[in-house]
Amino acid sequence: MRVTFITLALLATPTLGTAEGLLQEQCSSCHSLSGPAPATAAAYRDRKGPDLGYAGIKYRAEWLEQWLQKPTRNRPAGMFYGKHIKTSPKGDVVDKASLKPHLKLDAANAKAATTALMALKEGAERVKAGDYKTGKISLSMGEMLFDKFRGCLACHQIEPGYGGVSGPEVYTIGKRLQSDYLVSFMRNPKLWEPKTIMPARKLKDRDLQKFVHYFNGLAAEDFQ
Ligand code: HEC
Numbered sequence: 001m002r003v004t005f006i007t008l009a010l011l012a013t014p015t016l017g018t019a020e021g022l023l024q025e026q027c028s029s030c031h032s033l034s035g036p037a038p039a040t041a042a043a044y045r046d047r048k049g050p051d052l053g054y055a056g057i058k059y060r061a062e063w064l065e066q067w068l069q070k071p072t073r074n075r076p077a078g079m080f081y082g083k084h085i086k087t088s089p090k091g092d093v094v095d096k097a098s099l100k101p102h103l104k105l106d107a108a109n110a111k112a113a114t115t116a117l118m119a120l121k122e123g124a125e126r127v128k129a130g131d132y133k134t135g136k137i138s139l140s141m142g143e144m145l146f147d148k149f150r151g152c153l154a155c156h157q158i159e160p161g162y163g164g165v166s167g168p169e170v171y172t173i174g175k176r177l178q179s180d181y182l183v184s185f186m187r188n189p190k191l192w193e194p195k196t197i198m199p200a201r202k203l204k205d206r207d208l209q210k211f212v213h214y215f216n217g218l219a220a221e222d223f224q
């Protein structure tokens with residue numbers, strides 16, 4: 001691990017000048033920085049990291065800058081769960097040893113990378129500013145909707161260790177992602193990820209709003 005850290009520190013220095021250069025050199029081997037999402041099931045499965053070409057309309061800048069300095073796992077079974085699940089006597093479990101820690105940036109590079117990422121806005125026309133209207137829902141009502149009525153818990157964790165592992169956890173979504181993006185994504189996941197395994201449920205606008213209220217409520221809880 002120590003060797004990796006030193007290598008990264010060395011790599012980071014010459015790119016300090018241009019943040020775009022930093023993204024290109026250190027991130028583009030795993031993340032697409034522009035255009036279209038994987039169009040085949042194989043490309044979707046083999047993708048090494050989430051697409052960042054629309055980072056500026058998806059992520060919250062404050063979260064990005066912190067996360068890049070102290071990355072945590074958002075997808076309990078990695079980018080594609082099928083590659084990180086092993087069978088055990090207890091059923092299928094996440095093969096943690098197959099998941100690598102994410103590269104870390106120092107404060108200056110995290111700031112520069114965040115500025116460059118927030119400028120990436122491909123597909124901005126899919127998000128309507130103000131689509132999400134601030135509101136509230138109790139955590140128990142939110143959970144009922146997420147788990148019992150819509151079956152989302154099968155793929156998403158609502159607290160560490162509780163819920164399915166094939167999708168990103170949702171208990172930090174309120175800190176991570178922009179609310180208007182969330183509404184757009186849940187309204188039509190295939191618009192963003194044509195090959196996603198997330199089913200298109202044709203959720204009513206009322207429910208889309210409630211889900212975002214719920215995520216924002218969860219993010220206010222102190223799970224970590
Ligand atoms: C070796 C491959 C690899 C490299 C290099 C890499 N990443 Fe990642 N990145 C990943 C994977 C895999 C994930 C998903 C981790 C997870 O969700 O647990 C990820 C997740 C992320 C996320 C969180 C996305 C989300 O939706 O949760 C951001 C932001 C990110 N990377 C930015 C960067 C930046 C900026 C760089 C370059 C400085 C970079 N990454 C370099 C593989 C990589």
Ligand code: HEC
Nearest residue numbers: 150151152154155166167168182193196197198199201211
């Ligand atoms: C079959 C598994 C599955 C089910 C069921 C499912 N999702 Fe997902 N969801 C995913 C995956 C996988 C992703 C990540 C996008 C991708 O890589 O395809 C995702 C992404 C998301 C995101 C964006 C999160 C992020 O970090 O980018 C939200 C929000 C979301 N799902 C909400 C829901 C809601 C609400 C439901 C129930 C109506 C639901 N999901 C049901 C698998 C699922």
